[in-house]
Amino acid sequence: MASELMSNEIALLAIFILSVFVGFEVVSKVSTTLHTPLMSGANAIHGVILVGAIVVADHAKTTLEISLAIAAVILATINMVGGFVVTDRMLQMFKGKGKPKKDKGEDK
Amino acid sequence: MSRNLYDLIGLAAGICFILALKGLSSPKSARRGNLIGALGATVATVIVFFYANDGKALHNQNLILAAIAFGVIVGVPAARKVQMTQMPQLVALFNGVGGGAAALVAIVEYLKLGSDATTPVVVATVFTVIVGCVSFSGSIITFLKLQELMTTRPVIFPFGRQIIALTLIGVLASGGWVISSGGTTPLLINGLLSLLFGILFVLPVGGADVPIVISLLNAFTGLTVAASGYVLETTLLIVAGTLVGASGTILTRLMADAMGRSLFGTLFGAFTAKASAATGPADTRPVKSGSADDVAILLNYAQRVVIVPGFGLAVAQAQHTVRELADLLAAKGVEVAYGIHPVAGRMPGHMNVLLAEANVPYEQLVEMEEINPTFPQTDVVLVVGANDVVNPAAKTTPGCPIYGMPILDVALAGNVIFLKRSMRPGFAGIENELLYEPKTTLLFGDAKDSLTKVVSALKAL
Numbered sequence: 001m002a003s004e005l006m007s008n009e010i011a012l013l014a015i016f017i018l019s020v021f022v023g024f025e026v027v028s029k030v031s032t033t034l035h036t037p038l039m040s041g042a043n044a045i046h047g048v049i050l051v052g053a054i055v056v057a058d059h060a061k062t063t064l065e066i067s068l069a070i071a072a073v074i075l076a077t078i079n080m081v082g083g084f085v086v087t088d089r090m091l092q093m094f095k096g097k098g099k100p101k102k103d104k105g106e107d108k
Numbered sequence: 109m110s111r112n113l114y115d116l117i118g119l120a121a122g123i124c125f126i127l128a129l130k131g132l133s134s135p136k137s138a139r140r141g142n143l144i145g146a147l148g149a150t151v152a153t154v155i156v157f158f159y160a161n162d163g164k165a166l167h168n169q170n171l172i173l174a175a176i177a178f179g180v181i182v183g184v185p186a187a188r189k190v191q192m193t194q195m196p197q198l199v200a201l202f203n204g205v206g207g208g209a210a211a212l213v214a215i216v217e218y219l220k221l222g223s224d225a226t227t228p229v230v231v232a233t234v235f236t237v238i239v240g241c242v243s244f245s246g247s248i249i250t251f252l253k254l255q256e257l258m259t260t261r262p263v264i265f266p267f268g269r270q271i272i273a274l275t276l277i278g279v280l281a282s283g284g285w286v287i288s289s290g291g292t293t294p295l296l297i298n299g300l301l302s303l304l305f306g307i308l309f310v311l312p313v314g315g316a317d318v319p320i321v322i323s324l325l326n327a328f329t330g331l332t333v334a335a336s337g338y339v340l341e342t343t344l345l346i347v348a349g350t351l352v353g354a355s356g357t358i359l360t361r362l363m364a365d366a367m368g369r370s371l372f373g374t375l376f377g378a379f380t381a382k383a384s385a386a387t388g389p390a391d392t393r394p395v396k397s398g399s400a401d402d403v404a405i406l407l408n409y410a411q412r413v414v415i416v417p418g419f420g421l422a423v424a425q426a427q428h429t430v431r432e433l434a435d436l437l438a439a440k441g442v443e444v445a446y447g448i449h450p451v452a453g454r455m456p457g458h459m460n461v462l463l464a465e466a467n468v469p470y471e472q473l474v475e476m477e478e479i480n481p482t483f484p485q486t487d488v489v490l491v492v493g494a495n496d497v498v499n500p501a502a503k504t505t506p507g508c509p510i511y512g513m514p515i516l517d518v519a520l521a522g523n524v525i526f527l528k529r530s531m532r533p534g535f536a537g538i539e540n541e542l543l544y545e546p547k548t549t550l551l552f553g554d555a556k557d558s559l560t561k562v563v564s565a566l567k568a569l
């Protein structure tokens with residue numbers, strides 16, 4: 001049991017370290033023009049904490065735990081869904097030529 | 109659903125995220141990459157419903173679904189309606205809620221585990237709570253500053269450094285307390301002190317430094333999510349959080365380079381600069397202000413024009429008009445380029461997004477290092493709502509908040525035209541000596557109105 005736990009920890013550590021390298025490798029190739037979409041896209045990706053929020057909401061027993069977990073679900077959903085939508089909206093504009101488009105939000 | 113299958117699907121979702129970032133290496137593949145990322149996130153969210161409670165309906169399932177629906181109702185319209193000019197605020201806000209969510213997840217898991225939590229898990233929990241809370245409150249303050257719901261100037265209070273240092277010590281000490289003795293109260297105190305630290309840490313940061321703070325908080329949230337992935341033993345969260353941490357770290361480093369100083373100096377510079385920033389010569393000196401016709405004539409007879417956009421372009425929504433002007437000049441045989449300072453605007457790449465919205469071709473968007481050597485051969489520089497990034501004080505006035513920042517050397521060009529709303533200094537609150545130079549012409553007014561007038565004057569020539 002103890003050794004199994006250990007190997008699991010090592011596996012998580014390995015995943016972490018490999019992700020660091022992949023992350024630096026991939027992100028350093030991002031074009032400077034796209035730094036804003038990179039930031040909002042990365043933002044959307046960490047919205048996947050929603051998965052964690054759902055897991056703890058399932059575990060939650062006391063009212064306090066449930067309220068905190070549900071708050072986490074709401075915040076994470078805003079983060080994830082909003083992040084991907086806004087990144088898509090931005091990247092659409094970078095498609096190059098085509099019609100100059102007016103977004104609804106632009107005229108107030 | 110078995111743990112193995114769940115982990116495999118999680119791995120697939122992680123690959124989707126890597127592809128999403130990889131797509132951003134070129135504008136052509138970027139949109140598809142983002143959609144792949146969104147797909148990965150959706151799949152990961154759906155399968156957790158089948159895994160978390162061994163295939164049975166989750167406890168609190170209706171509440172969870174309602175919470176997700178509520179989040180979608182809040183998040184999607186915000187993302188759809190936001191103007192490109194307000195993107196930095198929105199990104200700061202999304203970043204903050206993500207950090208807050210991760211901190212809450214770690215807290216709930218900690219409450220559930222109680223005394224069963226192993227030391228590494230408690231350490232990871234404390235890390236998540238500290239960094240998540242700092243990211244949350246720091247992002248909210250950044251949002252308030254950018255949205256101009258509070259003062260945009262650095263907020264400096266007496267003994268600021270000491271108070272921040274004490275708060276940080278309190279954060280670390282209460283973190284150690286949680287690790288050594290466990291319990292709910294220490295964690296609560298730890299969380300509250302971390303929230304306070306996040307506020308104190310962002311308050312003194314000046315406007316020109318906002319891009320660096322946004323990048324740094326982005327990295328923080330990524331690391332928070334990775335740590336909560338360790339607490340929950342979910343590899344997907346570790347992968348996703350680490351990717352974001354890497355991206356935030358790289359951007360922070362790039363922004364710090366663009367400011368020409370260390371990260372530490374940028375964040376804590378405001379404390380040392382308090383005296384010199386506010387005081388200066390009384391600003392009653394004459395400036396040369398011109399009409400739209402004067403500006404049109406200058407531009408018309410130029411061979412090469414460089415447009416330097418700044419936050420004022422964003423405020424006035426003038427990106428379409430500026431492109432119209434550039435097209436008109438190009439049709440008259442004038443060479444036109446845009447000089448983009450890496451920290452122009454309020455987040456990395458802000459100006460590129462705005463000009464892309466106006467369909468400006470990428471080739472015309474020139475980075476600082478490349479455009480600077482060309483200023484001596486440039487006849488006219490048109491500064492549209494930028495100030496700090498062309499302010500020679502960055503080179504000549506030691507002690508001012510932007511001292512040491514590489515700037516666009518527009519003073520080397522033949523003529524400089526500033527489109528400004530008023531003589532009010534920029535976001536960083538520093539006087540710009542360039543405004544008083546004989547080669548400088550000022551055209552006052554909203555950038556969009558001014559540009560429209562220049563365009564019609566140019567057409568009439």
